[in-house]
Amino acid sequence: MDKIIQNRLFYDFYGELLTKHQQEVLDLYYDEDLSLAEIADRLKLSRQGVYDIIKRSNQALKNYEKTLGLVSNEIKRRDRLNSINGKIKRVLKSDKLNEESKKILKESIQELEKIAN
Amino acid sequence: MDKIIQNRLFYDFYGELLTKHQQEVLDLYYDEDLSLAEIADRLKLSRQGVYDIIKRSNQALKNYEKTLGLVSNEIKRRDRLNSINGKIKRVLKSDKLNEESKKILKESIQELEKIAN
Known part of the structure; x- marks a missing residue:
């Protein structure tokens, strides 16, 4: 499965377990389909900061999936x-x-x- | 829905987020269908101790459901x-x-x- 689709499914399932700030970034990324630069601009963050948040969030979601396996089911x-x-x-x-x-x-x-x- | 069936579903979905000790107790309770007294005997705990673990575990599972809503879906x-x-x-x-x-x-x-x- 496409990695973006997979990450998106992880987010659909476990997103509410992330912090509100992480959710805010991922909502813009997945739902509003903004680029990293656009998200950075919108939230007054650096592009690198946005990248780090998305990366850490996806890692956290992946860990939930590793524990629960609900997306795989x-x-x-x-x-x-x-x-x-x-x-x-x-x-x-x-x-x-x-x-x-x-x-x-x-x-x-x-x-x-x-x-x- | 029957409350026991509902708690059981919560456990199926989110059980892996509990501690190993909580899982040990709930496995005996739900999968092996032991009574509180039997679980207490098996794990060298008091009956009240087993009751508390089950109660706290179910509350934790209910909170996960409140956050994620996956069982409801x-x-x-x-x-x-x-x-x-x-x-x-x-x-x-x-x-x-x-x-x-x-x-x-x-x-x-x-x-x-x-x-x-």
Whole structure:
């Protein structure tokens, strides 16, 4: 998995365990997609200071994941849900279903996609 | 939700953030299903001491949940998966499916049940 996506997932899961200041920086970095220079400017910090905060925060999040492993479980589960989804799609394509069944399976597929992403 | 089941879920999610000693007690309590008196006997503690450890541990776990909310998300998600499962079961019962589709949907139902429980 892409390292940025992985760090982002760690932040989604464990971010509230960081300090408010660390969260402020990571919110700008991940949610508002600002560059280090832009964050530095916004928060009156040096670019190096922002870099250090992000680096230390990501290390802290990684340690929480090492202890709890909840993101790893989540990723496995998403894979399983996506696999189920693929199977239901196959049924929808290959079998002659009545309209009601088609509707239900389409809804289920959409809902599974939402849950798995 | 039953309070014991809820505490158990908190422990499943955040237990690794407790001390080894707290984990030792909660493992005996939740996994081996021992009584307070039995745990006290096993670990050479007083019954009151065991009670205090469990109480303090559950409070710590509850605080992690208050901060992170991951168990609450999990419960909502299980509800959604169970609802999808109910719908797929309806299709399986009410529509005339070919054997391959039946097999796939039955597998999907079983797999969803595993993920949601």
